[in-house]
Amino acid sequence: MKLKVYVDRMSQPSRAILIFCKMNGIDFEEVQISIAKREHRSPEFKKMNPMGQVPAISDGEFTLFESHAILIHLACAFPGVADHxxxxxxxxxxxxxxxxxxxxxxxxxxxxxxxxxxxxxxxxxxxxxxxxxxxxxxxxxxxxxxxxxxxxxxxxxxxxxxxxxxxxxxxxxxxxxxxxxxxxxxxxxxxxxxxxxxxxxxxxxxxxxxxxxxxxxxxxxxxxxxxxxxxxxxxxxxx
Amino acid sequence: MKLKVYVDRMSQPSRAILIFCKMNGIDFEEVQISIAKREHRSPEFKKMNPMGQVPAISDGEFTLFESHAILIHLACAFPGVADHxxxxxxxxxxxxxxxxxxxxxxxxxxxxxxxxxxxxxxxxxxxxxxxxxxxxxxxxxxxxxxxxxxxxxxxxxxxxxxxxxxxxxxxxxxxxxxxxxxxxxxxxxxxxxxxxxxxxxxxxxxxxxxxxxxxxxxxxxxxxxxxxxxxxxxxxxxx
Missing domain, CATH: 1.20.1050.10 (Glutathione S-transferase Yfyf (Class Pi); Chain A, domain 2)
Structure with a gap:
């Protein structure tokens, strides 16, 4: 199953995750969650991330929020990310x-x-x-x-x-x-x-x-x- | 060289580091840095930790601050820490x-x-x-x-x-x-x-x-x- 990255490009940590994924050739689907439209607080999104915040990721059954935790996870779990x-x-x-x-x-x-x-x-x-x-x-x-x-x-x-x-x-x-x-x-x-x-x-x-x-x-x-x-x-x- | 742990037991992250070290039998020296006496802002302490904050650790030439980074480092770098x-x-x-x-x-x-x-x-x-x-x-x-x-x-x-x-x-x-x-x-x-x-x-x-x-x-x-x-x-x- 493809990695999904839930972001609003107006959020600075969302942008950090997107840049990291793109720089490292990680295959992902960008899912837009509009903060202005309060989509991050929708019951549907909260099923995936109960904190109701972006960025978040899902990879099959595995879900994660907090941008630093996500960056660290992607760097460790995805092959091909350069050591630096x-x-x-x-x-x-x-x-x-x-x-x-x-x-x-x-x-x-x-x-x-x-x-x-x-x-x-x-x-x-x-x-x-x-x-x-x-x-x-x-x-x-x-x-x-x-x-x-x-x-x-x-x-x-x-x-x-x-x-x-x-x-x-x-x-x-x-x-x-x-x-x-x-x-x-x-x-x-x-x-x-x-x-x-x-x-x-x-x-x-x-x-x-x-x-x-x-x-x-x-x-x-x-x-x-x-x-x-x-x-x-x-x-x-x-x- | 022995691990040094710079703490003030009135600081909650300092207490977390101490409990972790003691629970895992890590051999360390506890160095008291009194916040009330502003010892964390002394030029001597700032040579070791330029942010002037406790907790911090030093292990030979290596120094580190921020309690979560310290906990993670101790768990990964010291042998005998249980996986949980x-x-x-x-x-x-x-x-x-x-x-x-x-x-x-x-x-x-x-x-x-x-x-x-x-x-x-x-x-x-x-x-x-x-x-x-x-x-x-x-x-x-x-x-x-x-x-x-x-x-x-x-x-x-x-x-x-x-x-x-x-x-x-x-x-x-x-x-x-x-x-x-x-x-x-x-x-x-x-x-x-x-x-x-x-x-x-x-x-x-x-x-x-x-x-x-x-x-x-x-x-x-x-x-x-x-x-x-x-x-x-x-x-x-x-x-």
Whole structure:
């Protein structure tokens, strides 16, 4: 039975899974689960994933959610995945697990909370919390600083001094990519000071092309839409 | 060179690592890093762990932080760890990884934020945020419900229907144990409705004795201190 990957391309961990599968020639069926239409909360989807979240996978009777667990599983269970994605060496593997665990309560929490409480809240029709946005920006900025000073130290192009990307590079870079949706001023203020992070994003894009850009097309589309809306609003104010 | 485990027994993931090492006869040296004395932020400790957090381990030149990454590494790299802690079977392992990943943004976030913004803030001399406590309680309660309905389903005594504990059982139960510090009324309101969770905590304590209780002695000591303080305050109010 073919691997099914349940995703919404607007979700950053969904994009990470898709890029990984495509990069490694894994044969899979992409099943669209629209968060905007609340399909992830439908009784039908919840039969497969009781947590009601994307991404998730099913492979025959076996089902799994949580994007890091999925990336690790795909790297270990599917033949032909190059070692650099999730090395067999226990010590290198442990370091990647450490980055992935750290990610949850730091970069992910900072980036997702900031984007939700600035550009996404009005679109999703929920109240934005300006105080939460302020705190999230602090966490996001300190996370980016730590990535630079701790994990991008050395001459490697990727996290942990790697010369080839691992699943941690895909996961963390996909998270940062949601900042594309921000107003250019906010994005520059947050990302601008982190030159090494910007370089690493480019390195990861290059190492995973053409899949990286193809999977991010939905995000780029929304970015353009937001830019046009801002431009229209700004013109109205000038009229 | 002997494994060094850097911990503060007041930290729930530190306790999880200690219980795991003791249960599996791993030869290690426990190095106390007092969070209250800010030893985790000392330049000396940060040379070993630049994130400045406990728990962490060092094994010769190799260093590692993030408790889940540490538990996984110890289970894989040290001989004699029974398979049930972190099964070699890729599918069972993937499910455990899924629980551990979920834990970060759900049970851990809910429990730690709630305890910090109720009983710990006054002790740590930081301002408590009542709104954060309200939201954390919601997340904590919904996390406990999900543990019951999703992972404690079936006849097993442990998560994922297991008949023996895994590293996920230790990690999650240690997290819940910090609720011991709460006022009895608050603790009962939060934990009381979750009979299966209460049973599972007892099963985990039994399966890991005598180490579980020994490692939690510091927590029980603080619990008694808090109870005495509450009792004194209550008597004063009645005078």
């Amino acid at each position: 994605w999730y090395p067999a060496d226990l010590f290198r593997r442990a370091k990647i697990n450490s980055v992935l665990d750290w990610h949850h309560s730091n970069l992910r929490r900072g980036a997702a909370t900031y984007v939700q409480n600035t550009v996404l809240a009005p679109v999703l029709g929920i109240a934005s919390n300006p105080q939460a946005a302020v705190e999230a920006e602090k966490l996001l900025s300190s996370s980016l600083s730590k990535i630079e000073s701790i994990w991008l130290k050395g001459n490697g192009k990727f996290l942990l001094g790697g010369f080839e990307p691992s699943i941690a590079d895909i996961s963390l870079v996909c998270e940062i990519m949601q900042l594309e949706l921000l107003d250019e001023k906010d994005r520059s203020r947050i990302l601008g000071p982190h030159k090494k992070v910007l370089e690493w994003i480019e390195n990861t894009k290059t190492a995973t092309r053409p899949h990286f850009e193809e999977v991010h097309e939905v995000l780029y589309g929304l970015k353009t839409k937001f830019q046009e809306q801002r431009s229209t609003e700004s013109n109205k104010q000038q009229d | 802690w972190y099964p070699a079977d890729l599918f069972r392992r993937a499910k455990i990884n899924s629980v551990l990943d979920w834990h970060h943004s759900n049970l851990r976030r809910g429990a730690a934020t709630y305890v910090q913004n109720t009983v710990l803030a006054p002790v740590l001399g930081i301002a408590s945020n009542p709104q954060a406590a309200v939201e954390a309680e919601k997340l904590l309660s919904s996390s406990l419900s999900k543990i019951e309905s999703i992972w404690l389903k079936g006849n097993g005594k442990f998560l994922l229907g297991g008949f023996e504990p895994s590293i996920a059982d230790i990690s999650l139960v240690c997290e819940i144990m910090q609720l011991e510090l709460l006022d009895e009324k608050d603790r009962s309101r939060i934990l009381g409705p979750h009979k299966k969770v209460l049973e599972w905590i007892e099963n985990t304590k039994t399966a890991t004795r005598p180490h579980f209780e020994e490692v939690h002695e510091v927590l029980y000591g603080l619990k008694t201190k808090f109870q005495e303080q509450r009792s004194t305050e209550s008597n004063k109010q009645q005078d």
